[in-house]
Amino acid sequence: MAAPPPQVxxxxxxxxxxxxxxxxxxYLCQNRQITGLAVGYVGGNGGFRKYLDAMYASPRxxxxxxxxxxSDSDESPDDSFKNIKDQxxxxxxxxxxxxxxxxxxxxxxxxxxxxxxxxxxxxDGRGCLETxxxxxxxxxNPRQGACVDQMSACVGITSWPKKNSQDKFKVRCLVSAVWxxxxxxxxxxxxxPDKHLVPLDHAVFNEVALILQHFAAWSSSNSRSWAxxxxxxxx
Amino acid sequence: MDEIESGFYYKDMPGxxxxxxxxxxxxxxxxVVSTHSYEFLKASASVLAEETxxxxxxxxxxxxxxxxERVIKKIPAHSFESATSLDFEVR
Numbered sequence: 001m002a003a004p005p006p007q008v009x010x011x012x013x014x015x016x017x018x019x020x021x022x023x024x025x026x027y028l029c030q031n032r033q034i035t036g037l038a039v040g041y042v043g044g045n046g047g048f049r050k051y052l053d054a055m056y057a058s059p060r061x062x063x064x065x066x067x068x069x070x071s072d073s074d075e076s077p078d079d080s081f082k083n084i085k086d087q088x089x090x091x092x093x094x095x096x097x098x099x100x101x102x103x104x105x106x107x108x109x110x111x112x113x114x115x116x117x118x119x120x121x122x123x124d125g126r127g128c129l130e131t132x133x134x135x136x137x138x139x140x141n142p143r144q145g146a147c148v149d150q151m152s153a154c155v156g157i158t159s160w161p162k163k164n165s166q167d168k169f170k171v172r173c174l175v176s177a178v179w180x181x182x183x184x185x186x187x188x189x190x191x192x193p194d195k196h197l198v199p200l201d202h203a204v205f206n207e208v209a210l211i212l213q214h215f216a217a218w219s220s221s222n223s224r225s226w227a228x229x230x231x232x233x234x235x
Numbered sequence: 236m237d238e239i240e241s242g243f244y245y246k247d248m249p250g251x252x253x254x255x256x257x258x259x260x261x262x263x264x265x266x267v268v269s270t271h272s273y274e275f276l277k278a279s280a281s282v283l284a285e286e287t288x289x290x291x292x293x294x295x296x297x298x299x300x301x302x303x304e305r306v307i308k309k310i311p312a313h314s315f316e317s318a319t320s321l322d323f324e325v326r
Contacts, residue, residue, distance in 0.1 A: 004321040050317045057310045057318035057325045059298055091314070 002043070005051065009060045010038030012216045013067045013109070017045045020188040021070060021129060024198075025212070027191035031200035032209045036216055045071050045080065049087035056091070066102075066110040066219030068211070072128035073115045074164055084113055100211070100226040102219055110219045112226070119207050130167040136202035137174045144177040210235065239268040240275035248278035256288055271326060277319040284316030294325065 008015070014037050016022050022041040029037060042051035048069055055061055074080045081099055088095035094103035094111045103111045117131040138145030148170055152158075157166045175190055176183035178197055190197040211218075211226060214235060223229035243251055259266050270276065276294070283292035289312040300306045310325070318325045 007323040053314045053317035054321045054323045057314045058323060059296065062301065
């Protein structure tokens with residue numbers, strides 16, 4: 001049985017779905033010199049309710065000012081967002097009406113939700129963390145990227161019904177193609193800068209990094225949405 | 236009842252709790268217990284979160300509020316159970 005996700009609490013908390021999300025977010029913060037965030041994960045996109053409910057019971061709950069929940073859009077950004085919103089409503093936590101909006105309620109931390117990929121590609125919001133990773137990984141490993149494209153075409157992944165599966169296939173193949181020492185290397189271990197697998201300074205991560213960098217300030221402000229805060233502060 | 240877990244083997248605690256809850260319901264008795272034992276809290280949480288008793292059960296914890304004044308925080312049974320099932324500290 002998998003170990004439960006560790007208890008994370010702080011003034012500003014960021015929670016991803018799984019361990020690889022946590023690893024990505026921690027290394028991204030390190031790469032962009034973003035400090036002041038406690039990063040954790042909830043054990044899957046159905047785990048937000050239980051994790052937040054458990055946080056409420058912590059003696060340190062009142063220390064927490066804001067929480068950013070980060071989840072994959074998967075095959076339907078609207079359905080995936082609603083899945084998280086329903087979990088928040090079930091435990092009467094503040095519940096934003098749309099992604100990147102801050103929900104506030106007395107005696108609770110402010111809550112925001114970021115759906116990945118962000119920014120969503122035009123006309124197609126589907127995808128996951130891997131959707132962002134592909135661009136950065138291919139830029140660092142173009143030769144292997146071309147091979148993975150050929151293999152994807154050979155396997156015919158465009159006929160696979162789930163975009164998530166297509167993107168995860170490409171990332172898995174890229175990791176295996178680049179990391180000859182252990183082709184089964186886990187994705188959560190691939191973000192370390194010494195592996196040179198995922199260049200976290202790539203522009204594809206800029207928008208996510210910007211939100212993380214300013215999350216504490218945004219959540220403490222009166223700006224309801226991230227776009228509103230950004231405009232007001234010239235970011 | 237203070238330190239109610241004293242003398243019980245830890246594996247018996249869920250059974251002890253189940254029996255106590257049954258007794259409280261049948262005798263219409265309110266039970267208030269105090270403890271520092273995480274094992275005891277974990278055993279009680281799963282029993283108290285059951286649908287039939289959850290609404291009548293809660294964890295109460297003495298803590299300081301933002302002004303430094305001592306308050307009693309009331310934690311619903313479902314939240315108590317979520318925390319102990321993830322091995323989160325609640326004391």
